[in-house]
Amino acid sequence: xxxxxxxxxxxxxxxxxxxxxxxxxxxxxxxxxxxxxxxxxxxxxxxxxxxxxxxxxxxxxxxxxxxxxxxxxxxxxxxxxxxxxxxxxxxxxxxxxxxxxxxxxxxxxxxxxxxxxxxxxxxxxxxxxxxxxxxxxxxxxxxxxxxxxxxxxxxxxxxxxxxxxxxxxxxxxxxxxxxxxxxxxxxxxxxxxxxxxxxxxxxxxxx
Ligand code: SF4
Numbered sequence: 001x002x003x004x005x006x007x008x009x010x011x012x013x014x015x016x017x018x019x020x021x022x023x024x025x026x027x028x029x030x031x032x033x034x035x036x037x038x039x040x041x042x043x044x045x046x047x048x049x050x051x052x053x054x055x056x057x058x059x060x061x062x063x064x065x066x067x068x069x070x071x072x073x074x075x076x077x078x079x080x081x082x083x084x085x086x087x088x089x090x091x092x093x094x095x096x097x098x099x100x101x102x103x104x105x106x107x108x109x110x111x112x113x114x115x116x117x118x119x120x121x122x123x124x125x126x127x128x129x130x131x132x133x134x135x136x137x138x139x140x141x142x143x144x145x146x147x148x149x150x151x152x153x154x155x156x157x158x159x160x161x162x163x164x165x166x167x168x169x170x171x172x173x174x175x176x177x178x179x180x181x182x183x184x185x186x187x188x189x190x191x192x193x194x195x196x197x198x199x200x201x202x203x204x205x206x207x
Pocket of ligand 1: 138139177178179182183184185186187188189190191192202
């Protein structure tokens, strides 16, 4: 944690957004897709549909036209239209501030709900995606083969007050050094310090 604080003293939220709703939309769109790609698409989307009501009125076909360059676009357009309808009719056009209600929305799983709770509402959460899972395994912080187990292990290891920040720092370290392409086993700053005897790449078990 000390090293990550030195590397990333003020980690920004990577997805461009203006409020809770646009963050929820951006996180949903980021499934199976890079944040960079999402950030290229969302300005055009938010210009015409920056609120649940506008998104609902825009409708699934027009949403799809805008988000088509992203992976799983058909499914995501359907989810965005569906969740906007629910937000308007059941939540007074607000994003609900609870895991339970968020996870009931179409296209919103535990990871997406965790990102929104953490980054929009400041509630401690540890969203574990494939990247966090990979780094936690390579750093010996979990033996879990699933993101569920990894989330449990990370939450046990680190104080709750650090979760939101640590999650972002691990993402940035992963992008810069500990990528999915492979591990060299010896070169990155953290592993050189924490595992000085390591000579071989670390094998990563995909979730
Ligand atoms: S050496 Fe680098 S790539 Fe390998 S596990 Fe350590 S931080 Fe990740």
